[in-house]
Amino acid sequence: QQQVKQSPQSLIVQKGGISIINCAYENTAFDYFPWYQQFPGKGPALLIAIRPDVSEKKEGRFTISFNKSAKQFSLHIMDSQPGDSATYFCAAIETGTASKLTFGTGTRLQVTL
Amino acid sequence: NAGVMQNPRHLVRRRGQEARLRCSPMKGHSHVYWYRQLPEEGLKFMVYLQKENIIDESGMPKERFSAEFPKEGPSILRIQQVVRGDSAAYFCASSPRGKSSYNEQFFGPGTRLTVL
Numbered sequence: 001q002q003q004v005k006q007s008p009q010s011l012i013v014q015k016g017g018i019s020i021i022n023c024a025y026e027n028t029a030f031d032y033f034p035w036y037q038q039f040p041g042k043g044p045a046l047l048i049a050i051r052p053d054v055s056e057k058k059e060g061r062f063t064i065s066f067n068k069s070a071k072q073f074s075l076h077i078m079d080s081q082p083g084d085s086a087t088y089f090c091a092a093i094e095t096g097t098a099s100k101l102t103f104g105t106g107t108r109l110q111v112t113l
Numbered sequence: 114n115a116g117v118m119q120n121p122r123h124l125v126r127r128r129g130q131e132a133r134l135r136c137s138p139m140k141g142h143s144h145v146y147w148y149r150q151l152p153e154e155g156l157k158f159m160v161y162l163q164k165e166n167i168i169d170e171s172g173m174p175k176e177r178f179s180a181e182f183p184k185e186g187p188s189i190l191r192i193q194q195v196v197r198g199d200s201a202a203y204f205c206a207s208s209p210r211g212k213s214s215y216n217e218q219f220f221g222p223g224t225r226l227t228v229l
Contacts, residue, residue, distance in 0.1 A: 034217075043223050044220045045220065099161055100161055103156045
């Protein structure tokens, strides 16, 4: 059972463009939603995270938008750069009762010159 | 200030052999998580451990897989009688605390297991 659905599977964006990755979840007990960035051969690294009582969070060029009623959240990368080329995973966790992260299937982003 | 360390980074085993994957958490972290990443897929939770205790093993296959986090030394994920389907990247993560509040899980570089 896929509890966190992520799309698209892959994304090609020109340098300077906006990259948008979408996720949807089913479990309403999830209360923390991190995004991870993974480069080839490396482990995932936390990029940015949001709680459902906030509709948007921005850190530099990275913004999370959160729609609690639709159970959807998305990552926007503004002014995308070739160095942003990586695989991005959304995730969700129930902080009160469990500590395991439930990951989406990942989006492979390629930023072209 | 070393991060999460995993070894070996690459492991090749023949079908039927045993695989032992090691994880040393970040200094000061007493909670360890193991995740498995199949090719072209996201990470799937396997097991959550504290020192000398398995807290949640709901993601572990019922047979051939076991994990431990002894009082001294690294956490070990053990796979007995490996099969080709076990070929994957295995990631360990650590955090300073588990439940009650979210603490970031810091991931290691992973062990890539190939079963011939």
